Amino acid sequence: MKKLFTFLAISSLLCLSAAEPPSSTLRLGLLKYNGGGDWYSNPTALPNLAAFCNDQLGTSFTTDYGTVEVGSAELYNYPWVHMTGHGNVVFSAAEAENLRNYLVGGGFLHIDDNYGMDPYVRLALEQVFPDLALVELPYSHPIYHQTFEFNNGLPKIHEHDGEAPVGYGIFYENRLVVYYSYQCDLGDGWEDESVHNDPPEIRQAALQMGANVIQYAFEQ
Numbered sequence: 001m002k003k004l005f006t007f008l009a010i011s012s013l014l015c016l017s018a019a020e021p022p023s024s025t026l027r028l029g030l031l032k033y034n035g036g037g038d039w040y041s042n043p044t045a046l047p048n049l050a051a052f053c054n055d056q057l058g059t060s061f062t063t064d065y066g067t068v069e070v071g072s073a074e075l076y077n078y079p080w081v082h083m084t085g086h087g088n089v090v091f092s093a094a095e096a097e098n099l100r101n102y103l104v105g106g107g108f109l110h111i112d113d114n115y116g117m118d119p120y121v122r123l124a125l126e127q128v129f130p131d132l133a134l135v136e137l138p139y140s141h142p143i144y145h146q147t148f149e150f151n152n153g154l155p156k157i158h159e160h161d162g163e164a165p166v167g168y169g170i171f172y173e174n175r176l177v178v179y180y181s182y183q184c185d186l187g188d189g190w191e192d193e194s195v196h197n198d199p200p201e202i203r204q205a206a207l208q209m210g211a212n213v214i215q216y217a218f219e220q
Contacts, residue, residue, distance in 0.1 A: 028065045028214075029078030031109070033124075035090030040067075041114045042084060045190035052190075052207040053214055057147060071095035075102045080217050081109050084187050086116040089124045096127035103128070103177040108217035111180040112187045115160050125170065125178065134168040134180060143167070143179065146215040148208035155205040157198070158185040176220060179213055186210055 028046050032039050050061035068074050068081065071094050075081065081102075091099065103109060111121055125134065137143065137153075144150040144167075154165035165184035169176045188196050189206020198206075 029081040031083040035088035037085035037087035042187040044192040045187040049210045083111045084114045089120040137167045143216040146212040154184045157189040
């Protein structure tokens with residue numbers, strides 16, 4: 001948790017224009033981007049994930065997540081940010097630089113392809129880290145072995161193209177700063193049960209893997 005506290009201290013200095021002092025309760029962030037993709041997909045996902053982490057990991061997340069734009073200084077208020085959607089993703093040069101600075105400074109981005117965003121988000125990430133590439137994480141990576149064990153990597157939540165789910169990452173100075181879940185759709189599994197009618201075991205697996213991502217991001 002030391003890196004998290006360092007990050008939050010830095011972020012409070014970077015956001016001196018805030019009208020209120022930073023809260024001791026952490027909030028998950030949802031990344032808002034341009035390009036026409038539905039960044040707002042799965043509106044019940046993050047509240048359910050926050051509640052699950054509070055119950056299972058002993059965290060103190062507020063379930064009222066924050067929406068933050070890629071180019072905003074408010075990005076630094078969120079140690080963990082989630083990005084999802086089905087379509088196009090466009091970052092301006094300034095937005096890409098802001099996201100890179102956020103990640104280099106201690107932030108963490110989880111991208112979850114809700115089906116259809118893969119080619120676009122890859123191009124956007126090339127803007128953020130032109131010198132780094134997404135790499136597939138092996139099943140032995142610690143992100144799959146936190147409080148919950150996933151010996152075969154990401155669970156399969158929704159079929160999409162029927163391909164096996166894959167977890168990718170971008171590492172900056174040996175620290176995982178971006179985790180990208182592909183052909184998996186964790187966010188759908190975090191949603192209210194009535195949204196997709198997923199069986200309990202599927203929703204449980206999605207929430208457990210989401211908790212692992214958060215736990216790893218905060219403790220690496």
